[in-house]
Amino acid sequence: MAARVTRRDFLNGVVIGAGGILLPGCSDELEAPASLPSSTPSTFTPPAPTAYYPPTLTGMRGSHVGSFEVAHDLAWRGQKPAHYEALDEHYDLVVVGAGMSGLAAARFYQQKMGSDARILVLDNHDDFGGHAKRNEFHQDGRMMLSLGGAQNLENPGGYSEAAGGLMADIGIDDDFVALMAEQTPENTALAGRLDAANGVALPGSDGHVIVGGNWNSVMFGGEGYEKTVRSLPIPETEQEILVDFFGGRRDFLDGLSLGDKWEYINSTSYNEFLMERVGLREDTVPIMNAIILHLWGVSGWNMTVLESVTGGATGIKSMGWVGKAGASVAGAFLDSILNVQMFPDGNASVARLLVQKLVPAVAPDMKGPEDVVIARFDYSALDRENQPTRIRLNSTVVGVREIDGERVEVDYVRQGNALRVTADHCVLACYNALIPHLCPELPEAQKEGLKYGVKTPFVYANVQLQDGQAWSQLNATLFQCPYDPFQWVSESPAVSVGGYEPPRGPEDPMVVFMMNSPIPLEKPGGPMTARDQLRVGRHIIYNTPFASYEQMIREQLQSMLGQYGFNHEADIRAITVNRIPHGYAYPYLALDDPEWEKGQAPHEIGRAQFGRISIANTDSEAIALMDAAFDAAWRAVEEQTAGH
Ligand SMILES: Cc1cc2nc3c(=O)[nH]c(=O)nc-3n(C[C@H](O)[C@H](O)[C@H](O)COP(=O)(O)OP(=O)(O)OC[C@H]3O[C@@H](n4cnc5c(N)ncnc54)[C@H](O)[C@@H]3O)c2cc1C
Structure with a gap:
């Protein structure tokens, strides 16, 4: 060492x-x-x-230095500049946020309204792509x-x-x-290749103990799981339990009636189940949580047993009939997360492809997805005066309001300068929770809906x-x-x-x-x-x-x-x-959130069109996936172009 x-x-x-x-x-x-x-x-x-x-x-x-301070001043302290320099710039559409949803909104608008539509995309970061x-x-x-x-x-x-x-x-x-x-x-x-070797690394007395093989498969009782579990640097008693749990050798919900089982898996946290019914020690539980953390960003304390095992965590084999009934749901989830494809820079390549469609001058020689990864991008072309679509980075929007039902004013701060542009329409493809601060004129119920989820x-x-x-x-x-x-x-x-x-x-x-x-x-x-x-x-x-x-x-x-x-x-x-x-985007969790009637969930109330302003972003769909970002953009642009 x-x-x-x-x-x-x-x-x-x-x-x-x-x-x-x-x-x-x-x-x-x-x-x-x-x-x-x-x-x-x-x-x-x-x-x-x-x-x-x-x-x-x-x-x-x-979230680099320079990207968040202006928004935090607004959201935390209610502070923003009192005066703005009105730029001589009027657009057909201003999009707030250059993430997948904002870029998609710009592209949908361009497709529908023509390549000469004047579009400005604003983002607070020094790079486009959002996440x-x-x-x-x-x-x-x-x-x-x-x-x-x-x-x-x-x-x-x-x-x-x-x-x-x-x-x-x-x-x-x-x-x-x-x-x-x-x-x-x-x-x-x-990239979701099931057969690929993947391991677990646990701290040992002299550095980490590296356990190779196929850990994901081991957790689901795959080939050689017992031997692998017994090689983990955890107490033997815990190994015994894991062997039973991974291999589905016992029904850990045994003794509960049919109705009670259903109630239990819908109302008990996964970690409580692991400790109370499976019998694991609290210090073993993190081994079961790593996959949930990665896929959902919360722990087994925040998700029910049902949400966890249908969302990638192990245990489905160890619940008797519940397991058999739930296996198809879990299988469907696994199919979806394993049916993935990846660029070497992730979905940044998708963002690059969209940006190049919007502003071809950034990479005029790029052919498409076949060379997007290695194409040279010229950021100086993003915001040139003579082109119909402009992408302006380092620009935090602090106010958006409709004026006389005829146009929208958009205030933003760029490197200390308070600036204003106008547009016929605006799509807010930024974070839901910030929107009430950008548009204080929204109805109170809508603002509450927008504020509900936490990213x-x-x-x-x-x-x-x-x-x-x-x-x-x-x-x-x-x-x-x-x-x-x-x-x-x-x-x-x-x-x-x-x-x-x-x-x-x-x-x-x-x-x-x-x-x-x-x-x-x-x-x-x-x-x-x-x-x-x-x-x-x-x-x-x-x-x-x-x-x-x-x-x-x-x-x-x-x-x-x-x-x-x-x-x-x-x-x-x-x-x-x-x-x-x-x-x-916050997806709602059974332990904390009620089941809302259709159309009554906070994100549904929050995303209502407000005149010339529409709301996109995955928050407005409560789904953290790129296609949800695109769907939200489509809805927002359809709202603003209705009748065209
Ligand atoms: C770590 C991580 C991994 C993910 N992995 C996947 C994956 O593998 N596959 C998948 O499909 N999805 C994945 N997602 C989900 C991802 O959120 C969506 O796919 C999509 O990228 C979200 O795009 P968006 O435009 O809705 O939001 P964002 O990407 O958040 O874009 C919104 C943009 O608006 C900007 N903005 C906010 N406020 C302002 C303001 N006031 N002024 C100007 N700009 C503002 C933000 O800074 C941001 O750049 C992942 C998300 C995260 C966080």
Whole structure:
């Protein structure tokens, strides 16, 4: 093992690589990135250091410094500028938010109203894509990509007509999806390949104990599960229980009547079930929670037994008839999450494809999905005066109001300047909870509906390693780490989709992708709901500086990889931490939320059209998926273009 990780070893993301190169762009501050990407992995030459190219920035990304302060002043303190400079800019449509929903809204509008429609898209971040962000690293002439957020196309064959049509419009049709599947190696567990080796890593006395094989299959009683469970560094009594639980050897709901069983699985938290009926110790429970944290962003304290086992957690085999009845639901869920395809930078490539449709000048030579990943993007083209669609970054909207039923005024703050544009229509594709602050004129009931849900926070980190020598000895591409700050650790998507050339072997530099769910993992006290816990998680993220994340990352990787010769001081070349305080749309949870009548759920009340203003974003669908973002955009644009 290498030396203990101390604060002397590093400084705020600035890393001295093995070659002694000081990597640029590693800081909490917003700054111009180091370089433009190469057009192919093998021909990278360092371009102009002054180019504006956010994907290569390292240090604290996601909700980066400069992106959230104006909105927090408004939402937390009710403060915003008193006066605005009225720009001589009037648009047919202003879209607030350049995430998947906002970009889709712009494209739907353009498709319906013509390519000369004047559209402005505003976003508070320094990059477009919303959750779908790209992290890009360069070393030795090679480009390495990873996920700055939203990961994959989930069940693309099941998209609605509108969402599927948009995908086809940007070139992601059935044939391309089939090609993506072909270009995804069988060992890419992150991309949902079932047979790929994936393990679990548990802290031991001298670094992590790495358990390889196929952990996901083990948890469902797959081949060799008993042997694997007995190799875990947990007490023998716990191993015995897990063998029974994973293998479905006992009915842990035995003794309950039919009705009581149904009531129990609908009203008891998964973790309570694990402790009370399965008999696991509280300190074993996190092993069962890692998958829920990743898929849902909440823990087994926040989800019922039924929600958990139909949402990816293990246990369905150990509930007697309930298990048999629920197996088909769980199977359907697993089918959907495993029917995924992925670009090497996740859904950021989908955002790039949409942006290129809206503003072709950003990448005039790009053909489509086949080269989107390696296409050079010129950010200076996003907001040129002479083009019909403009995408304006670093711009936080603070006010949207309809004037005399004839037009909409949109106030925003861009790098300290308070500015105003006007439009015929506006689509708010930003966060639901902020909308009441942007539009205080909305009816009270609608504002309450918009404020109800709380988005799920996450931290997605990417760590550039000098090479893959130590990692390759793990013998799996993805690990669940239930007791670590980053509960999932994987190699970045090694897919050759979109023209990308992933690392060719252990000698090549690589990127390790790490996911943290910051929600408190202990049992919520008293009346605390999941929504309260999500708020706590968000505050944890905002209050954790980059240096703390860096320390956690170094310690975790050292403990996992030290036994294979890894030395974090020499082997880590750069770290990007994507802080995502406002992540998944809130989906409602049975333990906390009533069942609303159709049309009466808070998000349904909240998304009502308000004259020339319509509401998009996944919050308005209460579904954290890209197709929901597209569906919301479609609805909002249909509202605003009714009659055309
Ligand atoms: C970590 C993570 C992983 C995910 N993985 C997947 C996945 O694998 N597959 C999948 O289908 N979905 C995934 N999702 C769900 C994802 O939320 C949707 O797919 C989709 O990207 C959401 O798009 P959106 O436009 O609705 O919201 P967002 O992406 O949140 O975009 C909204 C944009 O509006 C901006 N904004 C907010 N307020 C203002 C303001 N006042 N002024 C200007 N701009 C503002 C925001 O900063 C943001 O950029 C994931 C989400 C997260 C958080």
